[in-house]
Amino acid sequence: MYDLLKGLRVVEGSAFVAGPTCGLYLAQLGAEVIRFDNIGGGPDFRRWPLTPGGDSLYWEGLNKAKKSIAIDLGRPEGRELAQRLAAAPGEQGGVFVTNFPVEGFLSYEKLSALRPDLICARVMGWADGRPAVDYTVNSAVGVPLMNGHPDDPRPVNNVLPAWDLLTGAYAAFALVAAISARQRDGQGREIRIPLSDVAASTMANLGYLAESLGGQDRPRIGNDLFGAFGRDFVLKGGRRIMLVAITARQWRTLLQVLEIEAEVGAVEAELGVDFAGHEGLRFDHRARLLPLFETAFAAKTLEDLLPSFEREGVCWGPYQHMSAAAEDPRLVKGNPMFSDILHPSGATYPAPGFAGTIPQQARGPARPAARLGQHTDEVLSEVLGLSSGEIAQLHDKGVVAGPGGR
Missing domain, CATH: 3.30.1540 (formyl-coa transferase, domain 3)
Structure with missing residues (x-):
């Protein structure tokens, strides 16, 4: 953990990998990242892998160092709160990460009406708005047909969701660039980042696209390194x-x-x-x-x-299993990037901080994910300026919830 982005407030309304990865990287560099979820958790709250008790290791891994507010997004009052949170005032606020659809209650049109200088990074599937995930984009750009051994024609999918991870990093970089531009010109911006465009541009940048235009798709070569x-x-x-x-x-x-x-x-x-x-x-x-x-x-x-x-x-x-990698001092055990911390699931295991190292600056320890709704009252009070009475009413109506859904 480093404090290069200390003071910056980022609101995240997203699920799965790319959007949460963007927020994670910003949090690891010191930004205050506030994630809002549905009461009871969003579509990725119970995603595998799970602890023996049923908690998602995936969710608590991608949401380390973030604050959590739980809102009933199915109700008009809850959606209004999410809008106000994304567009909340403050010189270092007005930065929003999402994979919600282009149209709808979190559209840039609606949010920028509340705050004209809002910066939004919107992760998408296809650029035209059609749904896609890493694995469907990966199949479309041809990578699974390059993977595998020559004597087996079946496509081989990647275990690693590469396009999700690249898109999350790309979104973080784009947000920081847009913040820099806003400091110069005062303008807000929506940056739409489709997985499909990240995948297609990456394949072109690596020369794969141009290679295929010669009329010959790359054959399967097993574990041989192509061209070397x-x-x-x-x-x-x-x-x-x-x-x-x-x-x-x-x-x-x-x-x-x-x-x-x-x-x-x-x-x-x-x-x-x-x-x-x-x-x-x-x-x-x-x-x-x-x-x-x-x-x-x-x-x-x-x-x-x-x-x-x-x-x-x-x-x-x-070649070694992940369990062996966990004992490898070059990777995990003894690596100063990792901290052994207690997670919301109740399990203690190594968690990474920022993957880069700044030799001139002390590295802070990794911080765990919050419990769902852990910071609901704090965020409503400090970011939206609601009184204790107003917050209590929202709880009574079931519009918001704290830890444990209360």
Whole structure:
């Protein structure tokens, strides 16, 4: 946790991954992020994975360090409260993150009527407003048909919701840019960020789109690294690692470590090529190279290789389950990004703060998600300026609720 955005107030009305991720990143940089949900929780409040007690690890993971207000959004009074909250006054307020539809009670037209300089990042599925989620967009841009092994025609979906995560980060960046512009010109803005546009632009930026326009879609290549040398290998004893050699130095070092310089040199002489100077040649001729590497790796254990891997800076990584990653000091255990904290579910486990590091500034500990409705009265009082009597009436009418739905 850092305080680069200290003083900024962001209101979040969203569900699932992209919108909450945007709010999470802003909160981890010090913004006050106030999330409103339906009383009893929104559509993602019980989403898997769950604790043994039925609490969503997903929800409390994506909503760390945020404040929570519970509102009955099915009632006109509740919708009006959400509108007022999004457009609440204050020089550092008027910033809203949502994935609610373009039209409706949280439309930019309605919100900007309450606050003309409102900044809104609206996460969408398709740019025309049709619904989509990460997995349906991913199938449409063709990634699942590139994944998998050549001998299996079935599409392979990604476990990681990459477009959701990229869209959330893109929305956070766009909001900060719009805030900077508002400081110059005083203007509000709605920024619509469809998952489909993030996916399509990313595929184009990486050259995948232009490649396909040549009339040839990329074939499945299993775990081979396209256009370079990289693949999974099985070591003596059965351990599997992922290894990559892109630069000339990485390539030469790998040959030295495995002691196969002579064998690879013989292939180069036969084919009339220089593998060190042209990474693409390593990919083109991988059918000749891979058996040499497979044999060399199969003769060595990871313990045999580790000293030279570390000494020479070989680019590799182990295949391991998430439970093993949790014990890996490079990833979780011992990583200063993580803090062991008590979560709303009652479980204590490591939670990450901001994924970047600022060496010149002390890192604060990660903060847990709030209990649903934990800050209802505080937000109504401090942000909307309601009196204790007005807040009590809203509770009595069931328009708002505190922790536990009260």
